[in-house]
Amino acid sequence: QLQLQESGPGLVKPSETLSLTCTVSGGSISSSSYYWGWIRQPPGKGLEWIGSIYYSGSTYYNPSLKSRVTISVDTSKNQFSLKLSSVTAADTAVYYCARLDAWGQGTLVTVSS
Amino acid sequence: DIVMTQTPLSSPVTLGQPASISCRSSQSLVHSDGNTYLSWLQQRPGQPPRLLIYKISNRFSGVPDRFSGSGAGTDFTLKISRVEAEDVGVYYCTQATQFPWTFGQGTKVEIK
Numbered sequence: 001q002l003q004l005q006e007s008g009p010g011l012v013k014p015s016e017t018l019s020l021t022c023t024v025s026g027g028s029i030s031s032s033s034y035y036w037g038w039i040r041q042p043p044g045k046g047l048e049w050i051g052s053i054y055y056s057g058s059t060y061y062n063p064s065l066k067s068r069v070t071i072s073v074d075t076s077k078n079q080f081s082l083k084l085s086s087v088t089a090a091d092t093a094v095y096y097c098a099r100l101d102a103w104g105q106g107t108l109v110t111v112s113s
Numbered sequence: 114d115i116v117m118t119q120t121p122l123s124s125p126v127t128l129g130q131p132a133s134i135s136c137r138s139s140q141s142l143v144h145s146d147g148n149t150y151l152s153w154l155q156q157r158p159g160q161p162p163r164l165l166i167y168k169i170s171n172r173f174s175g176v177p178d179r180f181s182g183s184g185a186g187t188d189f190t191l192k193i194s195r196v197e198a199e200d201v202g203v204y205y206c207t208q209a210t211q212f213p214w215t216f217g218q219g220t221k222v223e224i225k
Contacts, residue, residue, distance in 0.1 A: 035209075039162075047154075047162065047205055049214040062213045063114075096161055100152065100209065101173060103161040 002026040004097050004104040012091075012111050018084040022097030022104060023077070030055050030075040038071060038082045040093040041106070048093075053080055087111045115139050117206055119217035125225045132193040134220045136206030141186050143210070150209040153182055153191045156219075157202040165204075166191065198224065 008020035022036070029036060037052035051061035053071045061069045065084070073080040084091060094106040116139040126132045134153075142149045153166040164173045166182035169189060179194040193200055201224060206217040 037214075046219045047207075047216040049216065052212075052214070060212045064213075098162075100207075101164045101167070103163065106161050 002102040004102055006097050006104045006107040012087055013113050014088055014111055015086055018087050018109055020082045020095055021079050023079050029078050034099050036080050037098055039096045039098055042093045114213055115208055115211055115215050117215050117217040119220050123221045125223050126196045127225050129195050132196050132222055134191045134204055136189045136217050138187045142208050151189050152207050154205045155202055
């Protein structure tokens with residue numbers, strides 16, 4: 001059974017870079033034609049797609065965040081990662097890694113000094 | 114960007130009664146490969162989203178058959194034939210036909 005788990009700091013200071021990692025177990029991140037993505041959900045609000053990385057390494061980002069986002073993959077560790085730079089309070093949210101048919105539990109990231 | 118609009122945004126339902134959620138996209142979701150990448154997610158309180166339906170009408174593994182999806186082009190519907198207590202939560206439609214992937218605003222299903 002495919003499982004995803006987010007990890008990273010729960011508190012980030014304004015203007016700094018948010019960094020999260022998603023560890024995939026129960027399947028190989030590079031073995032099949034799937035998109036691996038990051039989605040966020042501000043407290044009490046809906047879902048926002050941040051971006052995705054294809055198993056081949058191609059990346060796709062939400063234009064509203066594109067200038068600040070980098071998604072990368074480390075196939076040796078079966079992980080993919082998110083970096084979001086120059087964060088503000090508006091970036092406070094629960095961040096999920098997902099493959100649409102499988103979601104991590106989510107991790108709350110708060111942007112505050 | 115493709116805008117996904119759900120109605121209603123709130124749906125109070127009596128246990129055992131049906132519920133229906135509509136999702137309309139601002140443009141056709143038919144991909145150049147012929148597939149329509151419209152999915153439905155369920156988010157129970159305090160939980161991550163969970164895939165219910167993919168490609169309009171395909172139930173994901175383990176999803177009860179009281180959930181069904183239908184539609185085509187720009188208009189889609191999720192139906193729950195008989196609402197159970199465990200169905201309480203927020204339901205989202207989402208499209209993966211075109212980047213950026215987008216979500217509907219969510220429809221909250223609650224028990225009357």
